[in-house]
Amino acid sequence: MSWFDSLPPADTTVPCGTGEHTVRWEAGRLTLTAHPDAEAELVLGALGGDKPGCVTLAETWARHAGDLTVLTSGPRCDADRVRVDWPQIEELRGQLPRSLARLISGTRPSPPTTPTPPPTVRVTRRIHYRHAGAAGQVTPGFSGSRKEDVIRRQMQQIELLELLALGPEFQFRLAGTVIAAWAGPDRRDDRATRRPELSGVLTGRFAPAAQEWLGIDPDTVTVITHEEAGWGSLRMVGTGRGQRLRSSLPLSWLSEVWACGLAVVAGHLVVAVEDPGYPEAGVLALPAPDAEPVRLRARATGRSAGGLVTWTL
Amino acid sequence: MHSAGGRAADADGERAETYLRLVAEAALRSAADGRADRVRNAADVLVDAGVLGDAVAAQIIADLNLALRLRGRRSAQTLAGRLLRTAPLQPGQRIPLLPDQAPEPSAGLAPPWRVLPAGPGTPASRLMALILTADRALAPATLFFPLSDGPPEAVTFPFTQLTGTDDTGVEYRLGFANGTWAGSAWTGTVIFFPRPPAAARWLAIMSQNGPLLRVEIAAAPPAAATPIAMLGPVPETLGERLLTRRAEAMLAANALGYPLEGGQPRQGEVVAALEGAGVLAPLSPAPARLSALGQLLGLAMQGPADEVPARWKAVMTHYGRRKRLNPVTGTATIAAELPEIDGSRFVIAGLRSGSAGTFLHVLVDRLPRPVTRGRPDIGFSWWFRDDADSWHLGAVEDVGAVGGGEEMLRLVLLPPLGHEASALTAEIRGATQQLTANLQVRW
Numbered sequence: 123m124s125w126f127d128s129l130p131p132a133d134t135t136v137p138c139g140t141g142e143h144t145v146r147w148e149a150g151r152l153t154l155t156a157h158p159d160a161e162a163e164l165v166l167g168a169l170g171g172d173k174p175g176c177v178t179l180a181e182t183w184a185r186h187a188g189d190l191t192v193l194t195s196g197p198r199c200d201a202d203r204v205r206v207d208w209p210q211i212e213e214l215r216g217q218l219p220r221s222l223a224r225l226i227s228g229t230r231p232s233p234p235t236t237p238t239p240p241p242t243v244r245v246t247r248r249i250h251y252r253h254a255g256a257a258g259q260v261t262p263g264f265s266g267s268r269k270e271d272v273i274r275r276q277m278q279q280i281e282l283l284e285l286l287a288l289g290p291e292f293q294f295r296l297a298g299t300v301i302a303a304w305a306g307p308d309r310r311d312d313r314a315t316r317r318p319e320l321s322g323v324l325t326g327r328f329a330p331a332a333q334e335w336l337g338i339d340p341d342t343v344t345v346i347t348h349e350e351a352g353w354g355s356l357r358m359v360g361t362g363r364g365q366r367l368r369s370s371l372p373l374s375w376l377s378e379v380w381a382c383g384l385a386v387v388a389g390h391l392v393v394a395v396e397d398p399g400y401p402e403a404g405v406l407a408l409p410a411p412d413a414e415p416v417r418l419r420a421r422a423t424g425r426s427a428g429g430l431v432t433w434t435l
Numbered sequence: 436m437h438s439a440g441g442r443a444a445d446a447d448g449e450r451a452e453t454y455l456r457l458v459a460e461a462a463l464r465s466a467a468d469g470r471a472d473r474v475r476n477a478a479d480v481l482v483d484a485g486v487l488g489d490a491v492a493a494q495i496i497a498d499l500n501l502a503l504r505l506r507g508r509r510s511a512q513t514l515a516g517r518l519l520r521t522a523p524l525q526p527g528q529r530i531p532l533l534p535d536q537a538p539e540p541s542a543g544l545a546p547p548w549r550v551l552p553a554g555p556g557t558p559a560s561r562l563m564a565l566i567l568t569a570d571r572a573l574a575p576a577t578l579f580f581p582l583s584d585g586p587p588e589a590v591t592f593p594f595t596q597l598t599g600t601d602d603t604g605v606e607y608r609l610g611f612a613n614g615t616w617a618g619s620a621w622t623g624t625v626i627f628f629p630r631p632p633a634a635a636r637w638l639a640i641m642s643q644n645g646p647l648l649r650v651e652i653a654a655a656p657p658a659a660a661t662p663i664a665m666l667g668p669v670p671e672t673l674g675e676r677l678l679t680r681r682a683e684a685m686l687a688a689n690a691l692g693y694p695l696e697g698g699q700p701r702q703g704e705v706v707a708a709l710e711g712a713g714v715l716a717p718l719s720p721a722p723a724r725l726s727a728l729g730q731l732l733g734l735a736m737q738g739p740a741d742e743v744p745a746r747w748k749a750v751m752t753h754y755g756r757r758k759r760l761n762p763v764t765g766t767a768t769i770a771a772e773l774p775e776i777d778g779s780r781f782v783i784a785g786l787r788s789g790s791a792g793t794f795l796h797v798l799v800d801r802l803p804r805p806v807t808r809g810r811p812d813i814g815f816s817w818w819f820r821d822d823a824d825s826w827h828l829g830a831v832e833d834v835g836a837v838g839g840g841e842e843m844l845r846l847v848l849l850p851p852l853g854h855e856a857s858a859l860t861a862e863i864r865g866a867t868q869q870l871t872a873n874l875q876v877r878w
Binding site: 191194195198202203204205206279282283286317318319321322325326329330340341 | 449452453456457459460461463464498499501502505506507
């Protein structure tokens, strides 16, 4: 049972070589349909050959699969549209030194190939990537001068923009991937070191859901990370203009519920997915703030313009 | 609320960061562009209060700005200076909550200082103290240049003629830092490089016309430079400290004729940020106190006048008079090395007083924050009570490098001393620690 079991595959096209190739997300993985042997292409790239843009993009995805920074820019809800164009990225890449720009995915000569799993091979590269932090991400290593720091930030920003340029469906799936990397029971200590960021991530996404559910001002919503057993808690406090919604939810709510488009379904706030699946999932949902959660079956009805799967009960 | 090490505890920093991130999330949700600037203001307040590090604040603002741009929205005013100081981050890397959280200042090996009170020097020229640092000697002093040495307005001219020497024959490189002129008198810090040898009995600054200043390196007992001092916790939260510092800045601005509110976030925003970050209690009297002072100073603020502390009123009252007593004229030695406070070390060298005012010269090492340009704010409050029971606010007027890691502060006393006070009680308040020291003043 995985967080992404309630999500269907998604396709998008990216510039690669002289044309555009399809990249598919399916069951939590990126598939490069035009590159059946991405591993070999990575080796060729390491030896000085051109690396296909698709392959480099898949590397970028893997590199940021646990990067909380992704969540600071990504969408908070279905109505929150994040738009990034590939020409914008090309323009930013053009501001980088040429040798570094080549290491970021984008339009480069690339032979057409057939589908393959995402590249997970280890290869020696001309710029070494170093592990950083508990999430185990890697990023290009520099010696740390001011100019190099600026370039590093630019590269990280370009990588982030490339991932967001994949479109809304991929934006939510990437967010789910990042959250899932942090939500496991084995990451509790790591979460404790990143509480402020995680609090922002959770509140920033739960508050719009609560607004959609109850019509309340999202600024009056407080949510903290629930670290104990169970789905958490939720209650209204105060009256009139002082009324607030206080809740605690596990971080996994974001990946299992929110990223799958299940936050609010037919007037219910989904607090947990007990039986993930697509196009049907078993959920635990609240019909009202002070009600007990009920077990319901949700059925997928399509896809919203914002990139989320839509559901009904 | 505070840690014993003189800096905000982790819990304060974490709550402040959480608050700022939630404010940023609210700004991103809001259709109103102005809310992004409120995030910037809140970040400024929390950094200023010492509860949130520059790097964290800059990162949050940068993240918000990128998120806004990706949504076609106007971004907040940037914290460009802060962002440039932000350490390079890796994906997934944690940035420290506070810039100085890594090494404990007192745990490091502070270079030893030796502080010597100055005896009477060459007639006219006067030394405040001689401070021997790891690799040099610092001599805050007033030097009187004879007219034959050149016109006083030729600021660099007299210095090129000066040499440094001692009784063992060592020739010193001399530096002259942070100086101000009053007629033919220059007051600033003379730097002797290298540090004088232990055998040296005196140092001298020689001009073409003979010795300009001779300093006896007497074998002063160590206790001579250590005043009676009491160190204790600050009876204010970090939020209250910030509001108090703002009040003191207003008092200084009023006294010195600066604008009272120059580009500062409004008090309501300040209080909201401090309360949200958990460093200001809702029932704290500090906001009312600041408002009352603002009202007395003619700002559009309201507060109960009886909340204004007596020492604030004393400063205000002095500058409200149409006629004021002239400041006393002279140079005095203090030579007091103070116990470490909030990780910073200070030596109060002495003071120079004249028609321009009374100025205290203080050596400092390990300031807790980068010094802001313009009117410097180093995060400390300085108050002095003279032997006539009058209070004087110390406002940092200048912070200048003197080599090594040390810096020299010039504090203007508001109001200036009106007589040759023989004693001052200094009350220095940092973010979490305060120090009271009895200082002997020798004119």
